[in-house]
Amino acid sequence: MSLTLYFHPLASYCHKVLIALYEAGTPFTPRIVDLSDAAQRAELASHWPLCKFPVLHDAARGRSVPESTIIIEHLDRHAPGPRPLIPADPDAALDVRLWDRLVDQYVHNPMQEIVLERIRGTGADTAPQRALLDTSYRLIEQQLGTHAWLAGDAFTMADCAAAPALFYATTLQPLPPVLPALGAYFERLMARPSVQRTLNEARPYFRFYPYAEAIPARFR
Template structure:
């Protein structure tokens, strides 16, 4: 197998890469990393000393790549499928990268801070993080008023980022009824076969998620 993905089935940034791999039917081997296990953690740090997943190893090119966006960029360059996740056109690609960063920085980051607070029982002031999620929802509802996918006509890396980010964020701050465009977009994402496969694989691990009781029953 030319590629090995070091990941965890519950981790949202890992979901982002899995969606990209499944979208194009890319062959790869899975290596689940349990960060609570000393040996697993050491194995991951040998590849990426920061110790965060996902990391992908390209055995043929002898390269180890971290960071979900970088991994997808690499896959689109060297393991491209029938449907590119980053357009060739510069302007279109810039739009994809913009919304990819939007989901990572303004949805994933605050949601992870909220989850971490619950996980470690720090009971911090999370009003800023929740406000950021609500602002992101407003912007997304406006963005999705006249389109199917977030960065253009085709499913892209930005949508790979959107699916897990919105899945977990909605368990913390549910989408308000007035965000009809955002709700419709999320519904399209959840019907994407690549994302459905990711959720199926994550399901056995849902009890480990600190807000598991907020996961809608349709995903259980």
């Protein structure tokens, strides 16, 4: 098989790419990386010196691709599924890329920072990251309007980004009930088979998540 994904089943940015792969039904070899294992860490670093996952190795093209967004772009171009995750229309594609970026930077990254702070245990104030999550929730509520998915009527890369970001963010900062479109969108994401498969595969590892007790019982 030409495609190998280096990842960890608990890692949120890896979820983003797994959801894209499952949406497309693209075959790949899964390689779980235990970063505490020196040999596995060295193997990941041989593909991507920053030693972050996910990384996709495409043997047919002789290249390793880091960064979840670029991996999905690569997959959509070279191993597309029945429905594109980035639309062919350039303006629609720009919207998908915009919402992918907004979700990564203003939902996913602050969520990661709050989790990392609990791991470090320095007692640093996470109120700014929590406030940013609240602002992003309101932004997504406005964006959703009447359409089902983040960048329109089709499920796209923006939704691959939003599912894991919101899944973990809501364990830290619950969705306010005054944002009904976001609440309904969250339920649609969680009901998506590609997302359910990704969460099912993460379940055995949830006990290692620093806020495991905040994961709703229905997902555990």
